[in-house]
Amino acid sequence: MSTLVKELVEAGVHFGHRSSRWNPKMRPYIYARKNTIHIIDVRETIRGLLRAKKYLSDVAARGSLILWVGTKRQAAESVEREASRCGMPFVAERWLGGTLTNFRTIRDRLSRLEELEGIRQSDALNSYSKKAQASLNREYKKMYRNLNGMRTMNRLPECMVVIDPKKEKNAVKEARKLGIAVVALIDTDCDPDTVDLPIPGNDDSMRSIEMITKILADAIASGKVQQATQQQAASEGSDKPAAAESQNGAPAEAVAAGESTEG
Numbered sequence: 654m655s656t657l658v659k660e661l662v663e664a665g666v667h668f669g670h671r672s673s674r675w676n677p678k679m680r681p682y683i684y685a686r687k688n689t690i691h692i693i694d695v696r697e698t699i700r701g702l703l704r705a706k707k708y709l710s711d712v713a714a715r716g717s718l719i720l721w722v723g724t725k726r727q728a729a730e731s732v733e734r735e736a737s738r739c740g741m742p743f744v745a746e747r748w749l750g751g752t753l754t755n756f757r758t759i760r761d762r763l764s765r766l767e768e769l770e771g772i773r774q775s776d777a778l779n780s781y782s783k784k785a786q787a788s789l790n791r792e793y794k795k796m797y798r799n800l801n802g803m804r805t806m807n808r809l810p811e812c813m814v815v816i817d818p819k820k821e822k823n824a825v826k827e828a829r830k831l832g833i834a835v836v837a838l839i840d841t842d843c844d845p846d847t848v849d850l851p852i853p854g855n856d857d858s859m860r861s862i863e864m865i866t867k868i869l870a871d872a873i874a875s876g877k878v879q880q881a882t883q884q885q886a887a888s889e890g891s892d893k894p895a896a897a898e899s900q901n902g903a904p905a906e907a908v909a910a911g912e913s914t915e916g
Contacts, residue, residue, distance in 0.1 A: 657699060658695055658699065660864065661695050661698060661699070661854075661864065662695060664858070664860040664861045664863075664864045665855055665858045665860055665861050666693070666695065666698055666854040666855050666858075666861045666864065666865070667684070667692055667693045667694075667695050667698070667854075667855070668690060668692070668693070668855045668858065668861075669683065669690060669691035669692060669693050669840055669841030669842075669855065670690070670691060670840055670841045670842045670857075671689050671690060671691075672686050672689055672690065672691050673689070674841075674842045675691055675841045675842060676841065676842055676843060676844055676845075678844055678845055678846060679691075679839070679841045679842075679843065679845060679853070681697070682694055682697045682698075682839075682841075682845070682851075682853035683841060691841045693840075693841065693853045693854060693855070694853070697853045698852060698853050698854050701850065701851055701852035701853055701854075702852055702865070702868060702869075704850055705836045705850045705852055705869060705872070706868065706869065706871075706872035707872075708812070708834075708836065708850060709812070709814070709836065709869055709872045709873050709876065710872045710873065710875050710876035710879070711876065712811050712812055712873075712876065713739075713872075713873045713874075713875075713876025713877045713879075713880065714876040714877070714879040714880045714883070715811075715880070716880055717810070717811035717812075718741065718742060718805075718806060718808065718809075718810040718811060719741045719810055719811065719812055719813070719814060719873060720741070720742050720743065720744070720803075720806065720810040720812075720813045720814070721735070721736035721741060721742070721743035721744070721745075721802075721813070721814045721866075722743070722744045722748065722813055722814070722815045722816070722821050722824045723743075723744075723745060723815070723816035723817070723821070723862070723866075724744065724745060724746060724747055724748060724820070724821065725816065725817055725820050725856075727856075727857055727858065727859045727862055728745075728816040728817065728856070728862050728866075729745040729746070730745075730859075731816075731859070731862050731863045731866045731867075732744075732745045732816060732866060733745040733802065734866075735866040735867060735869070735870035736802065736870070738870050738874070739870040739871075739873040739874045739877065740805070740874075740877065741805075741873060742802055742803045742804070742805050742806035742810070743802040743803075744802055744803065744824070745802055746798050746799050746802075747798075747799055748821060748823055748824045749799060749800075750823060751827075752803070752824070752827065753809060753810075753824075753827040753828060753830075753831055753833065754827050754830060754831065756809055759800070759803065759806075760807075762796065762800055763800055763803065763804060765796065766793070766796045766797065766800055766801075766804075769789060769792060769793040769796065770793070772789065773789070773790070773793060809831065809833065810833060811833065811834065812833060812834035812835065812836060812849075813825075813828050813833060813834070813835050813836065814836050814837070814866075814869055815835055815836070815837040815838070815848070816837070816838050816856055816862055816866070817837075817838065817839070817840065817843070817856040817857075818835065818837045818839060818843055818844075818847055818848050819840075819842060819843045819844070822847075825837075825847050825848065829847070834849045834850070835847070835848040835849050835850070836848070836849065836850040836852070836869070837850070837851055837852065838852050838854050838856045838861075838862065838865050839851045839852065839853055839854070839856065840853075840854070840855060840856040840857065841853075843856075852865060
């Protein structure tokens with residue numbers, strides 16, 4: 654555990670915002686104030702991380718989806734990389750209003766994205782005028798940027814991993830409206846009451862975000878391995894014929910053969 658504490662401190666996870674910008678509800682997670690900066694209690698960070706890891710691993714083991722959300726400049730790259738690594742959908746560019754509450758429309762837009770890709774990859778694009786081609790390319794680039802991370806989201810997620818719920822307030826609001834659990838990296842200016850599993854930590858440092866997202870992605874990947882193992886065991890179990898045995902342990906076929914001989 655001491656190694657983890659050292660790594661968290663080296664990544665600057667314990668640095669909060671200026672004390673003038675704090676949210677009083679974050680008081681239980683603050684260790685001290687140094688000059689004008691709040692210092693986050695690393696023990697609380699670890700406690701939140703452990704709870705989040707167990708929960709996310711369990712969700713992944715059940716085969717449910719986990720949507721990653723982090724659109725701020727410092728978080729976008731880490732969110733995209735780690736979500737892709739653990740095979741989960743993500744939003745790293747811009748949160749589109751109604752992504753969850755109007756999910757059917759988002760699915761329609763994803764279908765349109767695939768349709769545009771089909772046009773661009775075939776000779777059909779040449780049948781359009783230069784102006785129409787330019788228009789289609791613009792539409793494709795915009796849709797790809799905003800929707801590409803959600804291609805695998807064929808149903809609503811069971812939970813969301815959010816970097817800075819204050820910045821992603823619209824996403825958090827939609828999740829709460831639908832009863833979707835929220836796991837979030839929260840800084841000292843956030844309201845912990847808006848999320849289900851808070852992880853107190855620096856949400857402005859790239860190193861801090863990289864470390865937290867990597868740990869959470871590892872937990873999800875572990876859960877998916879567990880799911881695959883369970884499915885394989887279940888499959889192997891169903892493939893084996895249920896060998897009926899007699900009371901003395903002999904196969905039923907042998908017993909039946911013996912009975913016919915005696916007769």
